[in-house]
Amino acid sequence: MRARHRRPLLSLALGLLLLSPAAEAAVAMRRCSSSYTQLLGQLRSLAHLMKDTSCLLEPYIRLQGLDTPVLRGFCTECSGAFPSEDALAALSRLAFLQTVSATLDGVLQRLAVLQQKCLKAKDLPEFHVARKNIQGVRNNIYCMSELLTNGSETPEAPLPGTEAPLRPSAQDTFQAKVEGCQLLCGYHRFMGSVEQVFEKWGDSPSRNRRHSPRRALHKGARRARPSRRVKKPVPRGQ
């Protein structure tokens, strides 16, 4: 029954995606672009878009009534479950992509829980947009990974996944509120870091620098979760 309802929803979502900032990423998932420059440009643009706190964090703060000095201060103590910029910058490009993809996968799950638990669908439409953007980034990361792999760049172990730390822990409503706030803060900051790393990428798919993955292991990494390749992302709406 649910699956039957999902099919038109999927069509609708895909239709909306064509109009959304992640529309190009949706196309890339079905047929990846072979243009490194185009993919990198899209990833940079999406990361730039998603680091903006006015897209998600600020609406959330207003909706939850957290816009007071004490609570806002607590909110901006962003979740430490995200890899730091230094840690990301130290990774090889493939490992970086894998880490970003895994982290965003965890964010997607947390957002779904957060939305299901504390919000009605109409309360915060920005949640829907954010999830679509994350899926768009993951799709582009998949294509970029394919591009780099075909260029015989050797994959490295990604940073520890963020699934466990991002799991909802709070049973208390107030804690759930502020943890959601911190999660969104961390998410925006993480996307800012991702943008910074992408900015440092060269204009050519050929490898032009090499970072020691070991340096990253203890910078922001909580738990290693090896993965050779970035998982093929699930199409949106499923």
Added chain:
Amino acid sequence: MAFSVVFQTALMLALLSWRTCQSEVLAEYSPLTPEGLNISVSSALQHLHFQWTVHKLPYQELQMVFPIEISRVETSKVIWMGNYSTTVKQDQVLHWSWESELPLECAPHFVRIKSIVNDARFPELSFTSNWSSWKEVRAPTPEQNHWLIFPRNKLVEEGSNVTFCYNSARNPGLSCYVESALIDGEQLDSNLFTFTLTNIPFIRTQGTNIYCGVNHTLKDGVVLFVSKVLEEPKNFSCETQDFKTLNCTWDPGVDTGLGYNRQPSQQYTLFDSVSGKKKFCVHNNWCNWEISQDLPATFNFTLTAENYLRKRTVSTAFALTDRVHLKAPESVYFKNVSATNATVTWKVPVFRNYVTLLCQIELHDKENVRQEHNVSIKGNGEFLFSELQPDTEYVVRIRCASARHVWKWSKWAAATLVTAEAAPSKALDVWRIVKSNEGLHNVTLFWKPLSKFHANGKILFYNIVAKNLDKKSELKLLCIPAPTNGTELTLDQGSYQIQVTANNSVGPSPTSEIVISENSGNEEVEEEKINGTKDGFLVSWNPRYGDRAGHVVDWCEHPQNLHCDLQWKYLGSNTTSTVISSDAFRPGIRYNFGIYELSTDKTAYLVEKKTGYTQELAPLDSPQVAVANLTPHSFTLSWKDYDTESQRGFIQGYYVCLKSNSTECHPDSVKEGLPAYMLMHIILPMMLCVLLIAVVCYWKSQWVKEKCYPDIPDPYKSSILSLVKSKENPHLTVMNVKDCIPDAIEVINKSEGTKVQFTGKPLTESESPRPANLYLLPAEDFSGLAPCISFENFTYNESACDSGSCAHIPVPTTAPPCQLGMLASPDNSLTSLENTHTHSQGEIPAGEMNMNYVSQLASPMLGDKDSLLINPPEPVLCSEYKMQMAVPSHLASPVLSE
């Protein structure tokens, strides 16, 4: 005595024995103390639930009272004392609850209980037990080490009061806030603080944030969920469309749902007490109820709205037939459709055909509701419409309701009905123009198309039958296809009866008939001028013939067009006037009206003709003036009259203005020559006076000279010649008639519009006629001041002409350089002649096409007006100031020669 002692002893023993027995009984039931006291905590409700038993009841049941004491923090701080009275049964587990204002997590509570037997049936059992030992109660706190504020996640209704507590033992300087407002807590214990929020408002579905921190560092917080008060459902009603399902609807009011799944939106339940059935409604404002066909069709519904905090109910009871809201009728068709009648049929989708229905039927045309009917039906409906208009499109609307009780009308069902055509119902309105030409009558027939109301269908053609009344056998037949509205017939000079009919697919209209008599088109009737207004023309006439059937007034609405758009108006036989008005009437256009009397045999006789303007306008152009017979003393002016149809007003006459050349007679300067005017009226008279004095002085000196030493007169020393010796021609000593050349002729048309200008309302430049200036140039060497003659024409002025004097001067105070006078008036001409050193001018009556001009030279005969035209003086000298005059041709004959 001994007996009494024995009796008393026995009695004492008996009493002792009874007391002993009683003591034994009491001793046996003394442990009525509450036992097994168990206390549980409901943190969410802040309830303490007591549970205990009383063992060994001596009877099946006993009325007892249980005093209870509750302390907080320590046993000595009793915060509540009370009694719980109940009937205790054997082996019964007793329950009692106590609600704490303060969250139970804030501090430990201590409780104790005792029992009192208080049963009137067993007064002997009056007994009070001892207190039970104090029992400590602590609310469970899963994360007691971290949570500082209580209660957590509490749900209350808007307007409630809630007490919070917080513990600052581990956080000295702890401050607490509600949203962003700092709260002062009341110290309950060394580290325990409380505060109470009263009349709490609803802020958001995500709850109200209450939190504590130290130096703006958050330590703990809770969310207080405030629900809006559940409202009673409004406008609860049920109805059926098909007798199978009841559709109940209501207005749910505010949504009391809260975030974090703390409280879902209120749920609705429908309960029918008649059938005992209950249904949970999925939607928050409507619910369907299946009707059981085997149950009586009555219902008593209770709708319950419920959330976690409250229930609200509303009820309605009704019979099913009183809540019928039918679907719109279906299958609306027409049968037996004729030009005036049609039958409509329809069906109502009703499950039970035995229900009598009331149906409303409306018949609309394009504008209004033409017919309304109410009919009662069972099952299918049928209704006959009559008195319909042929070839007309109607819309029929039908709606129905239960005839037993009109709860609500169904929606309208509509269908379009087009009636059949019928023959036209009215004769055509026909008129004609007859022109006689070479023994024939050229008859142009016109008719007005029938209105849709009278046409009764599409007019296909018009039939015209012309019968020669003198030769009955002669017939002319014409068939004119629609939509032509006229035709031309050429008939001989005999009398003809012309019949016209309009025909549609069904048949012809009634015949319209007119008669052309032999004299038609030859009537000669004098045309009379009438004054129109912007509202039209008042046309009146005098009846001519006694035996008449009516009148017709006809006119052209666009007389300047090739097709003049003939209009006519039929009037009654006794009517002698009518107002003709039309949006097409324009100022400055002449409209001609013909008034006809209709005889009883339909012959029309022209009796009067009228012509007029709604508003007269000044002529646009001046007449084209030609000069003929030009001599040094006279000339003839001629011009063409205005075309009657192009006149913008009635041309009453023409003004001729003769001006001196010193006035710079420019076509545009006729009204602007004020300096020249000033020259003539101020400077020239002064010069004249000086000249007169000089002449007198000279004459006196001559008289002395003649008396004393007369001299031979020398013609070269004439005073006249002294005048001629001007600076322009100092060498000229003999007056040469060739020098007396008329200089310019100016013709100015003036209509009533021009008159308006003189009374203070100036004409615009475009409206003002341009004066026709005609310059008669002197000889080549003449470069001095040249006089000019100016003509002006004036539109018809009834008062002036009626009085027989058309010589009014329209500019009494601001006379132009040329004083204007009507040439038609001899008096005026003479008056002008009497004024030396001014220009004479006159007005030419309309119709006069030419005029002789005689130059009035300077002469000692000035003032002899009678001899002026008969014996004009011989010109002696050419004066700089020439008295001039314009006269109509009939007055000026013969033309004076040199």
